[in-house]
Amino acid sequence: MDESQSLALESVTVRFGGLTVLDDLSLRFGHSPISSLIGPNGAGKTTVFNTFSGIVKPVSGSLLLNGKDMTGHSPIEIARAGVVRKFQVPTVFHNLSVGNNLKVAAQSPRIETAGSAKDIRWSTGDVAEKLGLSSKMKTLAAELSHGERQWLEIGMAFLAHPRFLLLDEPAAGLGPEESDHTAGLIRTISEFCKTIVIEHDMRFIRELGGDVTVLHQGRLLKQGTMEEIEADHIVRDVYLGRDADA
DSSP: OOGGGOEEEEEEEEEETTEEEEEEEEEEEOSSSEEEEEOSTTSSHHHHHHHHHTSSOOSEEEEEETTEEOTTOOHHHHHHHTEEEEOSSOOOOTTSBHHHHHHHHHTSOOOSSTTGGGGOOOOHHHHHHHHTOGGGTTSBGGGSOHHHHHHHHHHHHHTTOOSEEEEEOTTTTOOHHHHHHHHHHHHHHTTTSEEEEEOOOHHHHHHHOSEEEEEETTEEEEEEEHHHHHHOHHHIIIIIGGGGGO
């Protein structure tokens, strides 16, 4: 893989007290524009994101961004190097309009290294159009639906021009139409930066496309296309089960 477009954990172990959450885990993302990270509760998915973001420090192993060792760097340093995180619960400014939320995001410090997001500098209007929120630029974020707040926060994160955008359950709580819109939005964004998604909704993951990584008990179980994941009997036994045909 081209190291200039990769986000990786190498032999990473993370422990909380006596509990091993990531167990000598090696993962590498970047060969696909969209990657989904799945696994049963407790598999270590959120801890992977927290490690990528610098929130959690491994007891051993390395965090690599584009081949550069970022182990031990602060969340701010990692964000400025190109890894931007959106959490599961939207954290927009509820007392500001959609337009002003985007303006605040546009004024935040830019990724420090050239080359992110194809070096395209989007205006807030451009981003609002891609989000499907052009008609709500003057609407307070507090008045948006849950799905619209999700889209707004994705747009705010995109305005930082990340190399890698981490999205934690972007389809959670959404209806089918909102879910389809979110998948389309992520596919559009993935044309400009690599996107990694934690998600439980198999329908949504199929809609996204890209590759899929399955974790189980803090270890890598399987990586491949959704078709390969669904065909793997071990994955079906430990995670997909009856939902594999949903």
